[in-house]
Amino acid sequence: MSSLRHNDAGEPIPAPQSSARDAYLDAARACILDVGWRRTTLTEVARRAGVSRMTIYRTWPDMPALLGDLMTREWGGLVAAAQPDPRPDGAPTPERIADGVLRAVRALRDNELFVRIVELDPELILPYLLARRGRSQELVLGILEELVATGQRAGTVRAGEPVTVARALVLAAHGFVLSAHTMTDDDVTAAALDDELRLLLARMLRPEPAP
Structure with missing residues (x-):
């Protein structure tokens, strides 16, 4: 069963499927290899993954969690x-x-x-x-x-x-x-x-x- 998170309104947000999650992690990995950890942001990860910034924020609240x-x-x-x-x-x-x-x-x-x-x-x-x-x-x-x-x-x-x-x-x-x-x-x-x-x-x- 997929885990759920909640948005500010208390509505459940389904966790991304493993294939999508791996794609986001692949994008983060590529960012870190290119520019290092300090210059990698969730916004840049979203850009590389081809998704909205909120999609990444719903999965990880910050870069340490990612x-x-x-x-x-x-x-x-x-x-x-x-x-x-x-x-x-x-x-x-x-x-x-x-x-x-x-x-x-x-x-x-x-x-x-x-x-x-x-x-x-x-x-x-x-x-x-x-x-x-x-x-x-x-x-x-x-x-x-x-x-x-x-x-x-x-x-x-x-x-x-x-x-x-x-x-x-x-x-x-x-x-x-x-x-x-x-x-x-x-x-x-x-x-x-x-x-x-x-x-x-x-x-x-x-x-x-x-x-």
């Missing part, structure tokens, strides 16, 4: 696509989970919207690192929590509260998404750092050997 939906669609989709598919021949292993996290890290680092925001408007990322979790992060945590719990039930992943383990995995990956470039030079390549991340995550998830 950005939240755009980041959830863009980065949540990337991370979800990077995770390993369920395998009928076995449970998630530390190596497969680590590979999925590494694929997500690389996908985010290469994502043109993410790169553009970090280059021009890095302050947009700071709240999700210093103050609160966003919807994209919650999506990632949910995926990892399920993988960890499934591996624990099969004995392929070490014991521990799945929620805590998933959050530790995300925290470990943050630096490799945002700061890996500061640690690369003639002596250390990005690929070498990624290998270390995979090793770090896999070792973190492996069951402890029996005494």
Whole structure:
């Protein structure tokens, strides 16, 4: 069932269909890639989407709300696509989970919207690192929590509260998404750092050997 918003007269306004909503988000994405976040307005998004300004305002009250939906669609989709598919021949292993996290890290680092925001408007990322979790992060945590719990039930992943383990995995990956470039030079390549991340995550998830 479609959700409803209300206008000033209290009359319900149907939410746009997903195809239309995606078109509006596509227009916002194009604006941010062209001119950056600070110069992108809901009016410009409407112009690019070929709809009235009120159509966009009925969907998002302001640009931060639109950005939240755009980041959830863009980065949540990337991370979800990077995770390993369920395998009928076995449970998630530390190596497969680590590979999925590494694929997500690389996908985010290469994502043109993410790169553009970090280059021009890095302050947009700071709240999700210093103050609160966003919807994209919650999506990632949910995926990892399920993988960890499934591996624990099969004995392929070490014991521990799945929620805590998933959050530790995300925290470990943050630096490799945002700061890996500061640690690369003639002596250390990005690929070498990624290998270390995979090793770090896999070792973190492996069951402890029996005494």
